[in-house]
Amino acid sequence: MVFLTAQLWLRNRVTDRYFRIQEVLKHARVSAACPAWALDAREIPRAKGRPARASLTTLVSRFLTQHFRGRKNRCYSLAVRAVIRAFVKCTKARYLKKKNMRTLWINRITAASQEHGLKYPAFIGNLVKCQVELNRKVLADLAIYEPKTFKSLAALANRRRHEGFAAALGDGKEPEGIFSRVVQYH
Structure with missing residues (x-):
């Protein structure tokens, strides 16, 4: 070995x-x-x-x-x-x-998204609509270890919820040091 x-x-x-x-x-x-x-x-x-x-x-x-x-x-x-x-x-x-780990990730994402004023279903649903393909494990890790990145994801989901997809493409108000863009699939 x-x-x-x-x-x-x-x-x-x-x-x-x-x-x-x-x-x-x-x-x-x-x-x-x-x-x-x-x-x-x-x-x-x-x-x-x-x-x-x-x-x-x-x-x-x-x-x-x-x-x-x-x-x-x-x-x-x-x-x-x-x-x-x-x-x-x-x-x-x-x-x-596997079931317990998924429940733990969902609980962590729920707690982190509620800090930014979003409920879990709205957060996940709007991320899917914005074509952000991050699974729950990665989102839970971002919520713990990368709060700025998670904050920008929450802002993206919140903009998508309020204004629709056109406004979610960005107005340049992401937190400093974060690069985000939406890739559109054909």
Whole structure:
């Protein structure tokens, strides 16, 4: 692995653990899926004195369930059930995280646009009418880290709301140091 910074190098334990689990899984799949005579001699995982299923058992008991409470980290059958349940929850949590992040961005944009006298639907709708194609993540970041730029976007949306698209093209009253223009698509 190549680490670009010292901070990433210090945090590499998690990644090493992930790749170690993947390596164990790969050998467990190879030994379970193919008979020994079908594999090249160099690809056969060597288990000295242990059955071929031991690598999968080791994976479940040592790596995937070591942080579980009770018998779920010791008894194999309970551990397998707990790991399957954890994988299902992990899959659902990925979608829930996306939903929560979108809600957070909308809340941030709402708060920032209300500071400039606009409600969220009016702000977003007028930006769309002005053909400003910034997504909610970028708008939320602009609201936090670039307040002058967000102020000019709010002024653009406000002008569009009050006067229409012709007036929104600009009258030169943007905040100092901000360059903005509207690109028209054919």
